Structures are given as C-alpha cells and as structure tokens.
Amino acid sequence: MSHREMIKDNLTKVLSYPNDIYNSTYKQLLDNLIDTKKIKHKFNLANEELKRNSFQFLIGYGSNNYFPNARDENYIPVDWLPKILTYDQYTYIQKGVKQRAKAFNLFLHDLYLGNSTLIPDEIIKTSNFLSIKNQSLLFKHRIYAHIYGIDMVTDQKNKIYVLEDNLGFPAGMVYPQMLRQITKQYVPELFAGYNIYNNSYTDEMYRMLSSLSDIEKPVVVYLQRGPGAVDFFEARLFSQQTNIILADAEDLYFEEDGRVFLRLSNGRLKKIDVIYLRLTERFRDLYESLTKTLMGGETAVVTFKGNMLPADKAVFSYVPQLIQYYLGEEAILKQPNTLWLGDNSYRELILSNIDKFVIKSRSGVGGKQVLIGNEANIETLDIWKSKVRNAPESYIAQEIVYFSKFAKWDDQKEILMPVFSDLRMFGTIGKGNKVSVMQGGLCRFSSSTSRIVNTSSGGGVKDIWVQKDS
Numbered sequence: 087m088s089h090r091e092m093i094k095d096n097l098t099k100v101l102s103y104p105n106d107i108y109n110s111t112y113k114q115l116l117d118n119l120i121d122t123k124k125i126k127h128k129f130n131l132a133n134e135e136l137k138r139n140s141f142q143f144l145i146g147y148g149s150n151n152y153f154p155n156a157r158d159e160n161y162i163p164v165d166w167l168p169k170i171l172t173y174d175q176y177t178y179i180q181k182g183v184k185q186r187a188k189a190f191n192l193f194l195h196d197l198y199l200g201n202s203t204l205i206p207d208e209i210i211k212t213s214n215f216l217s218i219k220n221q222s223l224l225f226k227h228r229i230y231a232h233i234y235g236i237d238m239v240t241d242q243k244n245k246i247y248v249l250e251d252n253l254g255f256p257a258g259m260v261y262p263q264m265l266r267q268i269t270k271q272y273v274p275e276l277f278a279g280y281n282i283y284n285n286s287y288t289d290e291m292y293r294m295l296s297s298l299s300d301i302e303k304p305v306v307v308y309l310q311r312g313p314g315a316v317d318f319f320e321a322r323l324f325s326q327q328t329n330i331i332l333a334d335a336e337d338l339y340f341e342e343d344g345r346v347f348l349r350l351s352n353g354r355l356k357k358i359d360v361i362y363l364r365l366t367e368r369f370r371d372l373y374e375s376l377t378k379t380l381m382g383g384e385t386a387v388v389t390f391k392g393n394m395l396p397a398d399k400a401v402f403s404y405v406p407q408l409i410q411y412y413l414g415e416e417a418i419l420k421q422p423n424t425l426w427l428g429d430n431s432y433r434e435l436i437l438s439n440i441d442k443f444v445i446k447s448r449s450g451v452g453g454k455q456v457l458i459g460n461e462a463n464i465e466t467l468d469i470w471k472s473k474v475r476n477a478p479e480s481y482i483a484q485e486i487v488y489f490s491k492f493a494k495w496d497d498q499k500e501i502l503m504p505v506f507s508d509l510r511m512f513g514t515i516g517k518g519n520k521v522s523v524m525q526g527g528l529c530r531f532s533s534s535t536s537r538i539v540n541t542s543s544g545g546g547v548k549d550i551w552v553q554k555d556s
Contacts, residue, residue, distance in 0.1 A: 111170050111553075114279035119167075125273065126497060129166050132272040137161060140319060141264060163546030164265065165494045166273055169507065169529035170280075173555040176525065179238070179246065182419035183513045184521040185409055186251065187234045190396040191519050192412040194230040197395070198223075204407050209400045209426060212479045214449040217392025224383030226298045227517045230393040233291075234513040234521075235259070238419070239489035247487050248421040249508070251405070253397040254389035255364045258528045258547065259512050260323045263287045265549040266526070282551040285526035287512065292328040294514035294522065295360050298386035304359035307333045307348060309369065317364060330362070340375040344382025362388045399448045399482045400426040422487050428479035436483045437471050443483040445470055460486060494531055494548075506532040509550065525552045 119125055141162055171179070196203050197210070198221045210216060220230075235256020237249045262285050269276060295306045308330050310321045325332040331348065339347040339355055347355035361376070363369060379385050395401065396408075403424035406417035427433050427445075436443060440459050447455035457470045474481050491504035511527040527550040 111172060115167065115170070115276065118276050118278050125275075126500060128273045129495070129497065132166055132268050133164065135268050135272065136164060136264075139264065139268075141261075162261075165531065165546060165548040166265075166269060166276070167493060167495050167502075168269075168276070168549045168551045169492060169509070170282075170551045170553065171509075173553050175246075176552040178418070179509075179511055180523040182248075182417075183234065183236055183511060183523045185413060185415060185418055186236065186248075186405060187231070187513050187515050187521045188519050189405070189408045189412045190231050190234070190251075190253065191229060191515060193396060193408050194393060195228050198230070198392075204411055205401055205404050208428060208479075209398070210395070212428065213395055213398045213400070215392060215395040215398050217390075219377065220390070220392040223377065223380035223390075225380065225390075225393075226383070226386035229298065229386075229515055229517065229519065230390075231396065232294060232298070232388040232515050233259070234515065236419075236511050236513070238509045238511070239487055239507075240509075242488055242490050244490070245420065246509075247489070248419045249484075249487065250399065251397050251402060254394040255317065256510065256512065257317065257320075258510060258530075259291070260287050260320045261547055262526050262528050262549045264323065265547070269549065280551065281554045281556070283525035283554060285524060285549075287524055287526075288324050288327040290514055290522055290524055291324060292330060294516040295330070295362060295386075295388060297516035297520075298388070299359040301359060305331065305348065305356055306360040307331045307338075307358050307362070309333055309335060309338075309361055309363035309372075311364065311369075335369060335372055338372070338375075340378065342378075344378040344380070344384065346375075346379050346385055358385055360386045360388065364389070399424070399446050399450075399484075400428070402482070422485040424482055424484045426479075427474055427481045427483055430478070433474070433478055437474060440467050440471060440483075442486065444486055445474065446482050446484060448480055448482060458486070492529070492531065494546075507548075511550075526550050 141164070193203055193205075200221060203210075231253045233254060233256060235252035235258075237252065238246050239249055240246055266285055292306070296304055298304075299306075306329065308321050308324055310318065310332050312318065312334070321332055324330045333348055337349050338358070339349055341347070346358045346361065348358050350356055361379075363372075373391065376387055376390070380387055380390065396405075402421070403426065405421065409415055409417045425432060425436065426448075427436065440457075441462070443459045445457040445459065450456065457466070459467065462470070489506065489508070492507040493502040494505045494507075495501075496503045508530050509527055510530055511523065513521050513523045515521050529548045529550050530545055531548065532545050
C-alpha cells in the first residue's frame with residue numbers, strides 16, 4: 087500500500103461522515119496532501135508565523151492583571167487541515183443562528199420593560215447574569231446582545247446539535263481569520279479545487295458596531311484589558327484591520343450627563359459613539375460611569391452586564407419555546423434535553439443516575455465546571471452530587487450527545503488522528519435586530535485524552551471553510 091493510499095485509508099476511518107459527504111467534500115483535500123514531507127515543512131513554517139503573531143491565550147483569563155506573567159502564557163495548538171461545511175450545511179446553520187439571536191434580543195427587551203417572559207422567575211432571579219438595573223437604561227436601537235457565538239456538535243448520524251449559547255464575549259472570533267491568512271501564505275495548495283467564502287470577521291464586527299451609532303463615521307472604541315487578557319490578541323487584530331480604536335480605561339473621560347470622551351495624546355477630547363468591552367474585574371470601577379452613559383442614550387455600549395442572560399445554561403432549555411413565542415416559528419437547530427437542577431421535582435432522579443448526564447455550572451466558561459457523567463469515576467461522581475445538593479440552583483443536567491470525531495494532522499506520525507471536535511459559529515446583531523452570520527467559523531478540537539474542546543482545557547483550533555453554492 088502506497089503512502090497516499092495509507093493516508094486515504096486512515097482518512098476514511100477517521101472521518102465520521104457518510105461516504106457520499108466524504109467523497110464530495112474531502113476527496114480534493116486528500117489529493118492536496120500527496121507530498122506529506124513538503125506539507126509537514128510548510129505546517130512548521132505556519133506554526134512559527136503564529137508565534138510571531140502572539141497567537142496565544144492566558145490561563146485564568148487575565149481579567150485582573152494588565153501585564154501577564156510568563157507562566158500564564160500558552161500558545162494555542164493549531165491544526166492546519168480545515169473543517170469543511172457544504173453550502174447547504176452552512177445555510178441550515180445560518181438560519182438557525184439568526185433565529186436564536188433575534189429571539190434573545192426580543193426576550194431581553196421584554197424582560198427589561200418589566201413584561202412577563204416564558205422563563206420561570208426562579209431561574210431569572212438566581213442567574214449570575216441578571217441586572218435589574220438595565221430596566222432604566224437606554225440601549226441603542228433596543229439591541230442588548232450584540233455578539234453571538236454558538237457551540238454545536240455533529241452526532242454520529244451527522245445531525246447537528248447546539249450545546250451552548252455564548253453572548254457578549256465568545257472567544258476566538260478572529261482566530262479563523264488569522265488562520266486563513268497564514269494558510270494562504272504558507273500552505274496555499276490546500277485550497278486547490280475549492281471555492282470557499284472569505285471570512286472577514288474584523289470587517290463584519292466593525293459594520294455591526296458602526297450600525298449602532300446615529301452618525302455616518304462613528305468613533306468606535308475597544309476598551310482593552312491589556313496584554314494580560316485572554317482577548318488581547320483579538321483586540322489587537324480588530325484595531326489593526328479596522329477603524330476601531332484600542333483604549334485603556336484610563337483614557338476615558340465621562341461627563342455628568344453621561345457623554346463619554348477619549349483623551350487623545352495631544353490632550354484633546356474626542357466624543358465616543360460606541361464602546362465595546364468585556365465587563366470583568368478590571369473594569370469594576372467603570373460600571374457606574376457606563377450606567378450613566380446608557381441612561382443618557384447617546385453612546386452604545388457593547389456588551390453590558392445583564393445582557394448575557396440568555397447564555398445562562400438554565401435558560402438554554404427554554405430557547406425553543408422563546409423562538410416559538412417571539413417569532414412564531416419552530417426552532418431550526420436541535421439541542422439536547424436540558425434540565426435546571428434548582429427544580430426539586432426531578433433533581434434526585436437525575437442525581438441517582440448522574441453517570442448518564444453532563445452536569446454543568448450555569449455560568450461556567452472555558453469547559454470548566456463540567457462533569458461528563460459516563461467518563462467519571464465513582465469518587466468524582468460523589469463529589470459532584472455534593473456540589474449539586476449544596477447549591478442545586480447553580481447547575482443544570484444535560485442529555486449526553488455522542489458526537490462524532492474528526493481528523494487532526496499528527497506531525498510526528500504523519501497521519502490523521504481522530505479527536506473530538508465542535509463547531510463555533512459567530513454572529514453579530516446590529517441595528518434593527520439584523521443578524522449577520524459569518525461565513526466560516528472556528529472548529530475546536532480536544533486533546534487525545536478528553537472530550538472537552540476548549541483551549542483553556544488543552545484543546546486546539548482549526549479553520550472552518552464554507553463552500554460556495556455551485
């Protein structure tokens with residue numbers, strides 16, 4: 087068996103898609119990998135370019151430290167072979183993402199008007215994301231959630247399931263753009279035979295932020311948290327490729343009427359029209375000032391405390407009902423059954439069968455505070471039972487989705503190896519509740535010993551290509 091035949095045989099075993107999808111979608115990619123020695127060298131060059139661009143994340147999210155400690159820095163593992171979506175697959179996801187994002191904003195609008203919603207009061211009142219003070223604030227164009235990252239997996243029958251919704255600051259939005267640029271530079275032969283969409287995430291983000299202002303050329307500021315923040319790479323890329331201005335909290339000047347200005351290097355003040363930030367401990371002192379800004383209604387703030395409420399994992403189970411209630415439509419995207427453990431009517435039944443569920447903290451991020459029941463030992467299961475019983479309102483139980491594995495290139499063995507992976511697609515929501523779904527995304531993959539795909543838990547990333555309609 088030739089080396090190429092060995093790779094093809096390995097690929098067909100690794101890919102979890104039916105043969106017809108493999109043949110039409112990945113056959114060309116296999117042909118582009120014939121010279122593996124040359125490809126390996128080019129992958130190494132691409133990895134070096136990533137390091138030169140400081141493609142990394144910080145342990146602990148860096149929310150409190152302006153400058154990172156060297157021990158906190160980790161380069162993100164990258165695989166240069168893409169996940170490929172057909173045009174039909176993307177169109178299906180696009181419709182589902184738009185539907186969910188629109189429903190989220192309509193739900194938040196009702197909530198902050200004081201209207202009743204479908205979500206039980208006990209879930210809303212116990213959410214870490216809730217901010218009742220938002221009822222008195224003026225969010226531009228009634229848009230509360232502006233950035234949406236949706237985490238999906240493909241099960242073993244090739245059906246797509248949503249596992250989580252992320253609002254406000256879904257990590258990795260610009261990662262695929264950087265991966266695409268470097269791939270074109272160092273491994274251009276991978277694209278041979280493919281007609282795929284460009285993935286200009288930075289431009290899409292800027293268009294959305296600009297749409298929130300009432301003037302033609304708004305001043306848009308990204309309030310950075312410094313080199314010690316997990317989003318520093320993204321902030322830098324946004325600034326380099328758009329008219330978004332990077333600023334520190336100390337650069338802002340607030341008037342009593344809520345107007346906010348940027349202090350320029352020459353000492354002059356420039357009025358800000360749109361502020362994008364991540365509300366963390368570093369910006370705690372700004373919260374009162376930003377509240378005044380939103381009461382004035384002149385400046386848009388993206389994102390803001392309380393507007394991530396639909397991302398609460400206890401709200402997740404109600405999303406299909408929210409879509410039906412606000413849009414009069416059936417939910418397009420499927421999702422696993424999810425139950426809030428603050429409801430004592432079924433809690434003990436779930437705890438007695440905890441090995442059959444995934445248990446998650448309602449506000450956990452980065453793959454942390456997650457129990458995969460069927461992979462845990464008895465001691466771990468008992469620890470989690472105690473956690474839930476001590477604070478049941480803080481956890482949800484989710485049906486286990488047996489999702490498929492995907493191919494990752496192994497540099498050492500020069501073969502494709504199977505790893506668990508998901509799809510993180512991104513949308514922006516601007517004026518008129520208009521949702522734009524980016525034509526690509528971030529495929530996150532696990533380490534060889536885990537199902538958890540988050541980079542902060544040892545996983546890595548690859549680009550998602552979307553094929554154009556032929």
